[in-house]
Amino acid sequence: MSSAVSASGRPDPQDEVVSICRDLLRIDTTNPGDGSGPGERAAAELVAELLAEVGLEPQLFESEPGRASVVVRVEGDPAGTAERGALLLHGHLDVVPARADDWSVHPFSGEVTTETTDDPETPEQEFLWGRGAVDMKDMDAMLLAVVRDLVRRGERPPRDLVLAFMADEEAGGVKGAHWLVDHHAGLFEGVTAAVSEVGGFSTTIGTGSSAQRTYLLQTAEKGIAWLRLVAHGRAGHGSQVNTDNAVTRLCEAVARIGSHPWPVEVTPTVRAFLDGVTDITGVEFDPADPSALLDQLGTTARWVGATLRDTANPTLLEAGYKHNVIPGTATALLDCRFLPGHEERLVETVRELAGEGVEVQDVHRDVALETDFAVPLVDRMVEALHAEDPGARVLPYCLSGGTDNKSFSQLGIPGYGFAPLRLPAGLDFAGLFHGVDERVPLDALRFGTRVLQRFVASA
Ligand SMILES: [Zn+2]
Numbered sequence: 001m002s003s004a005v006s007a008s009g010r011p012d013p014q015d016e017v018v019s020i021c022r023d024l025l026r027i028d029t030t031n032p033g034d035g036s037g038p039g040e041r042a043a044a045e046l047v048a049e050l051l052a053e054v055g056l057e058p059q060l061f062e063s064e065p066g067r068a069s070v071v072v073r074v075e076g077d078p079a080g081t082a083e084r085g086a087l088l089l090h091g092h093l094d095v096v097p098a099r100a101d102d103w104s105v106h107p108f109s110g111e112v113t114t115e116t117t118d119d120p121e122t123p124e125q126e127f128l129w130g131r132g133a134v135d136m137k138d139m140d141a142m143l144l145a146v147v148r149d150l151v152r153r154g155e156r157p158p159r160d161l162v163l164a165f166m167a168d169e170e171a172g173g174v175k176g177a178h179w180l181v182d183h184h185a186g187l188f189e190g191v192t193a194a195v196s197e198v199g200g201f202s203t204t205i206g207t208g209s210s211a212q213r214t215y216l217l218q219t220a221e222k223g224i225a226w227l228r229l230v231a232h233g234r235a236g237h238g239s240q241v242n243t244d245n246a247v248t249r250l251c252e253a254v255a256r257i258g259s260h261p262w263p264v265e266v267t268p269t270v271r272a273f274l275d276g277v278t279d280i281t282g283v284e285f286d287p288a289d290p291s292a293l294l295d296q297l298g299t300t301a302r303w304v305g306a307t308l309r310d311t312a313n314p315t316l317l318e319a320g321y322k323h324n325v326i327p328g329t330a331t332a333l334l335d336c337r338f339l340p341g342h343e344e345r346l347v348e349t350v351r352e353l354a355g356e357g358v359e360v361q362d363v364h365r366d367v368a369l370e371t372d373f374a375v376p377l378v379d380r381m382v383e384a385l386h387a388e389d390p391g392a393r394v395l396p397y398c399l400s401g402g403t404d405n406k407s408f409s410q411l412g413i414p415g416y417g418f419a420p421l422r423l424p425a426g427l428d429f430a431g432l433f434h435g436v437d438e439r440v441p442l443d444a445l446r447f448g449t450r451v452l453q454r455f456v457a458s459a
Contacts, residue, residue: 010152013145013453014446018128020050021141021445024093025130033093033171039066040167040176044442047093047165050144054151059187063167065180069093070165071180071187074147076157085192086160087377087459088413089147089241089406091140092169092176092197095132097440108133112442118426125424127439134432136197138440139419140165142448146456149440157456162191167277169404172224177407185411193377194408195455198399198433199417200381200448202392203300206281213392213425214280215385216300217378218417220269220398222307223343223368223404225336227350229253230359235328237310242326247319249357252329254314256353257334262309267339269398270307299428306400310346312336333363337400340368366406370398371414377459381402381418384454388447389422408435420451 023046031039044060047070051058058072075088096105107109111129130137143163150157164187168176182188199218206212229323231253233246264287265275274285274293281296290308294301312334319330338346343365351360372378373396382394405415423429432438 006288010149013149013449016148017141017145017445017449018442020144021133021137021440022112022128022130023133024137024140025110025128026108028108028433029094029132030097031168031170034096035084036096039068041066043093043325044068044070044165044167047140047144050148051163052361056147061180061184062238063175067167067175069167069176069180072153072163073187074157074161074163074250076126076159076161080159081190084159086162086190088162088164088188088193088194088408089143089456090164090166090177090196090318090376090408091136091143092166093131093137093140093402094168094170094176095135095137096170096434097451098131098436098438102353105129107438117123117424122424122441122443124443125306128442128445129437129439131438133440134429134436135434135438136419136422138421138445138448139197140166142419142445142452145449146452147457149453150456160189160457161456166404172366172402173404177404181407181410188411188413191408191413192215192404194413194415195418196415197403197419198401199397200385200420200451201388201429202421202423203429204298205277205393206296207381210281210427212280213389213422214276215277215392215394215420216387216397217373217381217394218399219371219373219378219396220340221368221402221417222339222398224335224364224366224402225338225343225347226363226365227334227336227347228361228363229332229354230330230361231330232357232359233326233328233330236326238326244324246328246330247326249355250317250319250332253354253358254332255314256355257350258314260312260349260353262311264308265310265339265342266308267341267398269373269396272373273395273397274306276393280393298426299430302430303400304397306337307339307398307413310336310338310342312346338368339398340370343368366402367409369405369409369415371416378416380455380458381416383458384451385420387454388451418455420448421445422447
């Protein structure tokens with residue numbers, strides 16, 4: 001794709017965003033989580049090149065060979081920086097694995113296709129395909145296009161910007177954001193807020209005449225407790241009576257935990273979101289039966305449903321080595337996600353449900369986050385969205401997964417999910433995350449670039 005040049009002689013950021021995103025998608029940065037992937041180095045070098053090309057001085061950091069992140073500071077207005085601190089804009093460069101055989105086009109092709117959509121406003125849309133198209137090379141490209149344009153114009157942002165493009169988010173950020181925070185905290189000196197995924201996308205709330213395009217801003221995210229159950233018992237011959245069998249004990253514990261009815265509990269962010277949905281649709285939230293309201297959310301219900309309660313899902317079982325031998329131990333892995341403030345209670349409940357003879361071990365934990373929606377920075381996000389999509393609603397929401405904002409919270413930096421995309425109604429956006437056939441509308445990339453330009457100029 002050739003970059004069109006505007007009348008001013010500068011490349012148009014709305015063209016650049018597409019070509020940058022395509023170039024990033026063509027670099028395989030798969031992160032399987034066990035260190036076996038290609039790493040992010042090639043993508044990080046491209047990002048550093050794009051930043052250096054306009055005269056910025058990016059720094060490239062490797063937590064270990066191939067696991068690269070890029071950070072650059074763009075000097076802003078000193079008065080604004082003194083008053084509001086610096087703003088961190090960040091994205092991750094790694095992607096989750098994609099099996100090419102499952103996809104309609106190759107996941108690292110960066111192909112563009114035209115599709116018809118269910119949205120009468122945009123019946124035809126061009127889509128850019130690739131693993132990372134929405135998670136989150138789209139936002140990486142939007143940030144790069146916005147900042148390159150800003151610098152080319154010789155404009156100074158209203159306060160210092162720190163841009164960071166990270167390795168390893170998809171495996172908890174241990175070799176990316178967490179590593180940078182632990183080893184190079186000085187890069188984030190003076191930063192008072194962070195903006196990244198997963199929020200700013202549009203979804204349709206309500207059905208029929210109450211249907212309303214609504215942008216979800218992420219102001220909270222659930223915490224992570226990856227736990228291991230280890231059941232102990234008496235090893236022995238498979239032909240004998242054994243009332244102390246580790247496999248039986250583990251399975252009973254897994255069944256109790258997996259079928260535990262975690263109570264519905266509404267945190268402040270989720271309350272604000274639910275009130276907004278009620279306001280749009282007239283449907284009240286009933287804690288005893290959340291489904292009536294979730295039905296108003298379309299494909300986004302999958303994400304929101306998981307933010308009404310803590311969850312604990314068994315994901316892996318391991319025991320035994322021969323058909324006629326009872327093993328002395330059996331293990332299971334649990335993926336538990338807790339709402340803000342619920343960490344200790346969730347782990348305590350899992351311990352009780354596991355019962356006697358079953359150890360509960362920590363594998364990985366990370367914090368839950370909840371930040372204030374009523375702050376000027378969020379007002380700037382809402383204004384930028386409204387300037388580009390005047391009739392839309394904007395609501396705060398809680399993410400059921402996690403982002404690199406967890407790492408930056410260790411430095412006291414509140415994080416927001418604002419990677420703006422105006423999406424065609426009916427697109428299963430939640431299903432594209434880590435799903436097959438991940439792709440992003442070109443118009444959404446251009447929209448997001450315009451919104452971020454406005455936001456950065458006013459933040
Ligand atoms: Zn992501």
